[in-house]
Amino acid sequence: MKFENFRVLSPLIHLLVSLCVHWVAEEMTVSVLVDVTTGALCPGEQTCPEAIYLTGMQQTVVGIFKMVMLPILGQLADEYGRKPMLLITISTTIFPFALLAWSQTRGFVYAYYVLRTISYIISQGSIFLISVSYAADVIEGSKRAAAFGFITGLFSASHVVGNVLARFLPEGCIFYVSIFLLISSTIYMKIFLGETVTAAPRTDQNRSCPSMILRLLRQRWVSMKDTVTVVSHSNILKRISYVSFFYELGMSGISSVLLYYLKSVFGFTKNQNSQVLMVVGIGAIFSQVLVLPLINPLVGEKGVLCIGLIGALAYALLYGLAWASWVPYLSAAFGVVYILVKPSTYAIISKATISTDQGKAQGFVAGVQSVASLLSPIAMSPLTSLFLSSNAPFDCKGFSLICASISVMISLIHACLLNQSEECKSPQSPSSDNIEEPLLS
Numbered sequence: 001m002k003f004e005n006f007r008v009l010s011p012l013i014h015l016l017v018s019l020c021v022h023w024v025a026e027e028m029t030v031s032v033l034v035d036v037t038t039g040a041l042c043p044g045e046q047t048c049p050e051a052i053y054l055t056g057m058q059q060t061v062v063g064i065f066k067m068v069m070l071p072i073l074g075q076l077a078d079e080y081g082r083k084p085m086l087l088i089t090i091s092t093t094i095f096p097f098a099l100l101a102w103s104q105t106r107g108f109v110y111a112y113y114v115l116r117t118i119s120y121i122i123s124q125g126s127i128f129l130i131s132v133s134y135a136a137d138v139i140e141g142s143k144r145a146a147a148f149g150f151i152t153g154l155f156s157a158s159h160v161v162g163n164v165l166a167r168f169l170p171e172g173c174i175f176y177v178s179i180f181l182l183i184s185s186t187i188y189m190k191i192f193l194g195e196t197v198t199a200a201p202r203t204d205q206n207r208s209c210p211s212m213i214l215r216l217l218r219q220r221w222v223s224m225k226d227t228v229t230v231v232s233h234s235n236i237l238k239r240i241s242y243v244s245f246f247y248e249l250g251m252s253g254i255s256s257v258l259l260y261y262l263k264s265v266f267g268f269t270k271n272q273n274s275q276v277l278m279v280v281g282i283g284a285i286f287s288q289v290l291v292l293p294l295i296n297p298l299v300g301e302k303g304v305l306c307i308g309l310i311g312a313l314a315y316a317l318l319y320g321l322a323w324a325s326w327v328p329y330l331s332a333a334f335g336v337v338y339i340l341v342k343p344s345t346y347a348i349i350s351k352a353t354i355s356t357d358q359g360k361a362q363g364f365v366a367g368v369q370s371v372a373s374l375l376s377p378i379a380m381s382p383l384t385s386l387f388l389s390s391n392a393p394f395d396c397k398g399f400s401l402i403c404a405s406i407s408v409m410i411s412l413i414h415a416c417l418l419n420q421s422e423e424c425k426s427p428q429s430p431s432s433d434n435i436e437e438p439l440l441s
Contacts, residue, residue: 074363
């Protein structure tokens with residue numbers, strides 16, 4: 001790795017610092033949440049079906065609203081700037097964790113699920129898509145894959161740091177530290193992050209409130225139609241949408257039940273959950289920051305994507321077939337490989353889209369992913385609860401994870417059919433010219 005490769009990140013330094021602190025704060029709560037929710041909802045029990053169903057219901061509700069929210073946030077980021085959208089999205093996480101810092105009784109845990117669901121609707125996925133659009137504004141096309149790899153690598157590094165903090169901090173302090181870091185990241189971004197988009201002049205200051213609402217709805221409708229037009233005229237974006245849908249369908253289903261599965265089958269606690277997540281995070285840092293910039297020029301974004309999906313398939317199958325307590329650690333090691341799926345996906349979308357449509361295209365694909373995350377818990381939550389119970393039709397506690405691997409395999413097939421020879425193009429919609437004209441500063 002040459003030092004010059006790191007200079008690509010210089011325009012992104014304030015963005016990366018803010019995101020790093022935010023992701024550390026979020027990740028340090030993940031492993032302890034399983035114990036907190038299980039202890040509040042099913043005290044004294046090793047398995048908690050209520051927590052599994054609530055998590056699945058939360059993911060379903062989030063998926064429903066994200067189908068609309070993510071494309072809209074992508075459009076708003078193109079029109080009104082990346083910075084205000086980022087500030088809104090990263091600040092929503094503060095409130096649900098504040099509830100658990102106050103109390104961890106059953107009532108507060110239910111309230112946490114409600115506020116966290118709202119937070120996920122606004123922030124889950126949108127932070128990445130707006131950050132990727134920000135990076136596309138300031139990084140030239142040939143270096144975007146490396147830049148996106150650094151962003152996702154930083155995400156993994158933040159996970160490692162968060163899990164180290166969760167491993168060694170007292171459980172009672174974790175939420176307080178998390179809230180402090182979340183507030184700090186928001187303040188830092190507000191002060192130091194520059195804007196890359198110049199908002200179009202506003203002409204509706206003197207309009208009445210009803211007319212402003214009608215105009216806003218019309219803008220959103222036309223903008224959504226333009227987004228569909230951008231995607232429908234690109235075979236690359238259509239194919240990568242299929243890849244993203246089936247990948248997210250399988251992997252989001254696994255992530256929604258994995259820690260509960262490990263707690264029920266192998267008796268994993270907060271510390272062991274943190275260790276598993278650290279294995280994934282440490283390997284992901286290495287692969288995204290060091291390996292991705294080296295192999296991408298050799299095999300291209302499509303090759304990296306296929307390699308990542310093969311790793312995801314092995315990851316899912318090993319968890320589903322885990323026969324001993326050490327197997328989850330082996331499975332987690334494939335995080336070194338499957339973590340390459342996201343940066344390669346971002347790079348493919350970015351290369352297939354002109355700069356003024358980055359938010360729209362990334363938002364559309366993120367919306368497709370949210371549909372998948374909506375559907376996966378509908379099957380995964382009851383299926384996991386069934387095979388973890390004594391009423392399972394046959395003895396295979398990880399059967400739901402094996403089913404999720406089938407979806408990953410379909411995603412791999414679509415990735416193999418991807419054709420990147422098409423040049424990026426942006427069909428002009430006559431209705432969009434006078435409504436939204438985001439300008440790059």
